[in-house]
Amino acid sequence: MTPLLDIADLSITYATASGPVRALKDVSLRIEKGEVLGLVGESGSGKSTLASAMMALLPANATISGRLAFNGADLFALDPEARRRLRGNGVAAIFQDPFTALNPATRIGAQLVEFQHHKTGIGHAERTRRAVAMLARVGISDPERRMRQYPFELSGGIRQRVLIAAALLTEPQLLVADEPTTALDATTEMQIIALLRASRALVDGAIVLVTHDMGLVADLCDRVAVMYAGELVEAGPTAEVVAHPRHPYTRALLACDPALITVQTRHFPTIPGQVPDPGIPRDGCAFAARCTEASGLCHTTPPPMVSIGIGDDGGDFARCHRLVA
């Protein structure tokens, strides 16, 4: 069965005023229809770039090598017009900051109708009706009145629901949610997570949840992929990765999660050191400088993807020299 999203050796470099910046290096990943994938990493890990690539929304100064196939077709081999037709029509996105994601000078209703522009078969009245129905489904009360309001009249939580509604209105096969709760307070965050969980039933395809919160992933996702410094260091079923993390970074990340601390302590655990600068090329493993188990080989040679677990097609792996038997 063709995976919904098949990424092979994807590398993306941005050309900036201060030189080339490597955002992604040799990322390979497969996402099947019906699953929810969590993409975890710190700031600067490349997860947002990967999410943008999945949405086919990369900036002009990006150089791409490798392959990203959506339903079998390589996105980057298509011309820009074909990519535009996919956006909002197969691939849908939910962004991080609901406070700025909506156009401030247009009413909610008009925007929701606009977001359905790919649906040429139905007219304005029908699109309005669908929008109202979807607003109700995402838990917004009095949806007709909301349709006539401007974004600044709504709270952050409601705006994010509107954006989720917008994404669902396009009936996507791939929904990419880029840190949808980061800008919200804790109470609202819980509501949005519940909504995302319920939305699974509405998405006839896959969901990718980009986040820095491992707890969220454990809660919502079937599989998890961990990113560090532009590379994919581990991927596998969530339960498996959380219980038996194979990559030192994953282990360190889980150790830092306050929710998972079992022994009483006065020191808040952190990973010493800093994320390497993406503008400076490096040899060896990206995590070597901060890894407690690093050896000489780790500093000189990039580690291979080592297949683990009983996955049939090598979709579960970790990048570490120490795992090479």
Place this chain on the structure above:
Amino acid sequence: MSELHFDVTGVAPTPAIRAAPAWLRRAAGLARAVLAGPMGKVGAVSVGLMLILAVSAGILAPYDPIAIAPMDRLEGPSLSHPLGTDQLGRDLLSRVIEGTRTVMEVVVAGIGGALAIGLSMGLVAGYGPRLLASLLMLISDVVMSLPMMLFALAMTAMLGGGLGTVVLVVIAFMVPAYFRVARGQTLTLKGADYIVAARAMGASPLRIIMRHLLPNMAGPLLVLIAMDVPTVIGIESGLSFLGQGAQPPTPTWGSILRDGFAFIRQAPHIVLAGGLPILIATVGFTFFSEALRDALDPRLVGKKARRP
């Protein structure tokens, strides 16, 4: 987690090196930034040219600017008169050079006066009672909003013509802008921690103004001044062109335009001569002020840094 130990056994002190004062270094860095782009280069050259001409007008002018020579009237450009002569036979190149000095005097007097008054008003408004500040703001709004020529002509009607009136008009129009910058900066900086600390240590308001506020305002004020020079040139040339500014025989660029306008069909070289320095000066100062503003913009400071 292991703790870090610093080695403090001993570091040899470096011999004292005389560094250039901080403001000089900053100024040099600024100059380099301004001269980096093409706009800055053109601007700096024009500004430099104008200043040189203004300062050494007496030496550089080949003829006496107000000497009449009716035999040579309305001659086009030639070797003896590179810009030609006007309707009274006066050498236009000399008049243009002398005019540069006169115009620059108006600029310095006008902007200087506006700066002095506007700054004082702004500081007072920033520090002083709210009612006074609001009143000053209202007045400045009124002045800033009026069509300039209208007001300028009204003032010359009441006070008579002449360059003195022009300077007064310039001051009247420029004061609101400097007032606003000064007031804005004063209000912003008044609450800054280091100002509060200085006051707590007993520094007098005057000392605070001289040591802290003025240096911080220098950047935006400098840009404003550079941008205002073309405006002043415009006011002067406009009023002189209308006969309300420089009175004959005083040469300014505007009065040369006025002389030439009457003879525009038979001797167009006169207006060309009068307009040329205006073109160079206004475009030059504007380019210069643009380059200066870009060089001072803190947002752009990091962008051009190259990676090691």
Place this chain on the structure above:
Amino acid sequence: MAFYAVRRLFQSALVLIATIGALFWLTYIAPGDPASVMLGPRATAAEKAALRGEMQLDKPIPVRFAHFWGQVLDGDLGKDMVTHRPVATLIEEALPHTLALTALAIGWAIVLGIPAGCWCAVRRDSWGDRVAGIVSTAMIALPTAVIGIYALLWFAVRLHWFPAIGAGRAGDPGDQLRHLILPSFTVGIGWVGYLTRLARASMLEVLDEPHVRTFRAFGVPGSRIVWRYVLPIAVTPVVSILGVGIGGLLSNAILIEIIFVRPGIGRLIYDAVLTRNFPVLVGTVLVTAALYLLINLIADLVVASLDPRVRAAL
């Protein structure tokens, strides 16, 4: 929205009264006896006394000020010193010419400047963008008087493309339009440069905002995003600036009217200044300032209607 409009109206009225108050004060407090200045050195004592009585120069200033406004509200702006025609009539005759000049100048600026600015924003940092940047800066820098004279020299005197003087035959709109083209372009040219830069900066700012990215993520075509969503927001600062800049345009119109020998408010003021004709001066400034404030008010209201956040913030 209505509340905002009322507030702005009140502010404008206040500024107008303050402006005329200042002018009034200056006009009649200027050094020298106003009667002598207005009538000239050959006036007899009786004539001066008559003028003083007519203009109530012996009464205190607040009384004169109130009397003035009373007359204004009656529609009487005083009489021209020289021809004794009502100032209101003079203004009525002159104003349409100046308004036509200014309106056409704004037209040039909008038609050339805003599309140029958008074009530059969409092609940011390209070769064309850089050249346009330098050219528009030069346009802003040049004083109108010089551009006017040079334009007159080049296009009218040398090339004979356009007429040099006057407003054209009355009752002949085509001829009048021909006479308007060169002067209005001259007045507007600085604004073409200014609007280009403003439109470009505004567009770039809006294009960088996250909501544009949202539309792109939904596959909305770029042209639709620009026309329907970016432009209305980007255009609001341009509209505000136009309101503020009317003052500058009127200012330039005065110079251009004199250079091209056209009838209009500029000529009226200039002649009044030369002859120290105070009633005409005060009346003209009043009408011009009122017009200017009105245009500003309209511009602000347009902005408030385009961007609902402005209404809410106030």
